[in-house]
Amino acid sequence: MKKGGMGSQVSYNVQTAVDTRHKLIVAHDVTNAAVDRNQLFPLAGLAQHTLQQDEIKVLADRGYYKGEAIKDCYDAGIEVLVPKTLTSNSRAAGRFDKEVFHYEEETDSYRCPAGETLQRRFTTLEKGKVMQVYFSAVSVCRNCSIKSQCTTSIQRKIRRWEHEDLLDSMEQELRKTPDAMSVRSQTVEHPFGTLKAWMGSTHFLTRRLKNVRTEMSLHVLAYNLRRMMSIMGVVPLMEAIRA
Numbered sequence: 011m012k013k014g015g016m017g018s019q020v021s022y023n024v025q026t027a028v029d030t031r032h033k034l035i036v037a038h039d040v041t042n043a044a045v046d047r048n049q050l051f052p053l054a055g056l057a058q059h060t061l062q063q064d065e066i067k068v069l070a071d072r073g074y075y076k077g078e079a080i081k082d083c084y085d086a087g088i089e090v091l092v093p094k095t096l097t098s099n100s101r102a103a104g105r106f107d108k109e110v111f112h113y114e115e116e117t118d119s120y121r122c123p124a125g126e127t128l129q130r131r132f133t134t135l136e137k138g139k140v141m142q143v144y145f146s147a148v149s150v151c152r153n154c155s156i157k158s159q160c161t162t163s164i165q166r167k168i169r170r171w172e173h174e175d176l177l178d179s180m181e182q183e184l185r186k187t188p189d190a191m192s193v194r195s196q197t198v199e200h201p202f203g204t205l206k207a208w209m210g211s212t213h214f215l216t217r218r219l220k221n222v223r224t225e226m227s228l229h230v231l232a233y234n235l236r237r238m239m240s241i242m243g244v245v246p247l248m249e250a251i252r253a
């Protein structure tokens with residue numbers, strides 16, 4: 011999956027899903043959304059519908075990382091691989107990111123960088139998500155020699171989403187397929203670059219989202235037809251269309 015901003019006066023967010031084998035655009039959309047996270051499931055679902063497959067695999071860049079959307083995809087039979095976003099308040103402040111706390115499934119606890127155990131203490135609801143909260147005793151953090159790298163509070167608390175095991179599994183799968191993101195990038199860059207070259211510096215000729223969507227659909231149709239001609243040849247393609 012790929013997004014790109016286009017448009018001279020209004021910025022339009024163009025999303026495309028491209029199949030890795032034939033480099034055909036199997037789904038696309040144009041929105042005014044400033045971020046991509048909420049587009050993962052709608053676009054992946056559209057690609058699944060177009061391909062008429064119960065199960066598909068989707069590679070997306072980290073801009074699409076959102077736990078709820080990833081879960082929606084898996085629930086629908088869409089295996090997604092999306093790298094985690096690398097932003098967090100702790101990381102920005104130069105302190106330990108949650109990533110350096112190791113979750114231990116057998117004991118349902120976290121191991122912190124100082125080797126201490128953070129036990130599960132209570133459950134809370136945050137922005138509609140059920141979160142488990144883990145921490146160790148105040149005295150443990152107070153006496154920790156690396157506390158200044160960890161927290162400015164009296165103790166460090168780690169929050170875990172109730173479906174975070176799904177995100178952990180996806181992370182492990184990504185580690186097993188280190189070329190996933192280069193495959194994604196090689197797959198989507200060609201169609202996106204081709205469309206941008208066709209459209210020129212002015213990008214969309216039309217105005218308003220409804221019209222821009224139509225214009226984009228025509229570009230995608232032209233791209234896919236040209237691609238099919240080069241894959242199948244003009245005559246077999248014409249015969250296939252007639253059939």
Ligand code: SF4
Nearest residue numbers: 122124151154160166
């Ligand atoms: S401050 Fe607490 S959680 Fe953080 S490293 Fe030290 S003991 Fe672990």
